[in-house]
Amino acid sequence: MRRSISLTGQHPACGHPLRESQDANHVGEGKCGRQKLHPIRLLHENLDYLTCEWVEKQRQSYAPAADSDYLFLTQQKPKMRPSYISRIVKEQAKEAGVNEPITEDANGNTRWLVTANTFRHSMASHSANGTQPADPNGDGIPVHMLAKVLGHRKLDTTMKYVSTDWNQIGKVLRERGHR
Numbered sequence: 001m002r003r004s005i006s007l008t009g010q011h012p013a014c015g016h017p018l019r020e021s022q023d024a025n026h027v028g029e030g031k032c033g034r035q036k037l038h039p040i041r042l043l044h045e046n047l048d049y050l051t052c053e054w055v056e057k058q059r060q061s062y063a064p065a066a067d068s069d070y071l072f073l074t075q076q077k078p079k080m081r082p083s084y085i086s087r088i089v090k091e092q093a094k095e096a097g098v099n100e101p102i103t104e105d106a107n108g109n110t111r112w113l114v115t116a117n118t119f120r121h122s123m124a125s126h127s128a129n130g131t132q133p134a135d136p137n138g139d140g141i142p143v144h145m146l147a148k149v150l151g152h153r154k155l156d157t158t159m160k161y162v163s164t165d166w167n168q169i170g171k172v173l174r175e176r177g178h179r
Contacts, residue, residue, distance in 0.1 A: 082116075089116045124150060124161035129168045138168070 051071070059065050059073070068078030072085065093099035093114035101110045125131075127149075130140030141149070147158040 086116045089119065090114065121161050124158065125163040128162045129165040131165065131168065
């Protein structure tokens with residue numbers, strides 16, 4: 001689960017429709033009904049393998065599996081809720097020793113270092129900066145294309161997800177020269 005969110009950048013609210021995940025370049029409907037690229041096979045070959053393993057060996061043991069088009073489901077529901085996905089990510093990160101509380105919000109809720117959305121932001125930054133494991137050439141995904149993968153209408157929204165890697169910028173400028 002954690003690897004899936006990290007490598008796909010899938011928004012937790014979208015739920016990964018299963019039929020889309022079986023077609024590498026299928027365009028699906030994202031949050032708010034917008035069209036977006038389903039990136040499972042686009043970003044990492046191991047994720048494709050892990051997804052197939054899940055579908056073929058584990059998913060059918062869940063009661064609603066036969067009637068659900070969603071990749072992630074629970075024993076009771078045909079679609080896993082975003083809050084449940086977030087809780088799993090936080091718990092697994094804490095168990096791995098990489099999660100810690102960073103602050104409290106105005107309502108007294110604890111904010112954590114590692115969340116499902118943290119993975120989404122990391123995937124966006126790594127993809128844009130060319131530091132994604134599936135990008136051995138380090139070229140990066142152009143931001144306008146990354147916006148499609150993330151389901152964003154505006155580039156400004158995507159840019160909020162992308163952290164600038166000044167080392168990567170220097171490397172690209174040295175290799176390609178100033179244009």
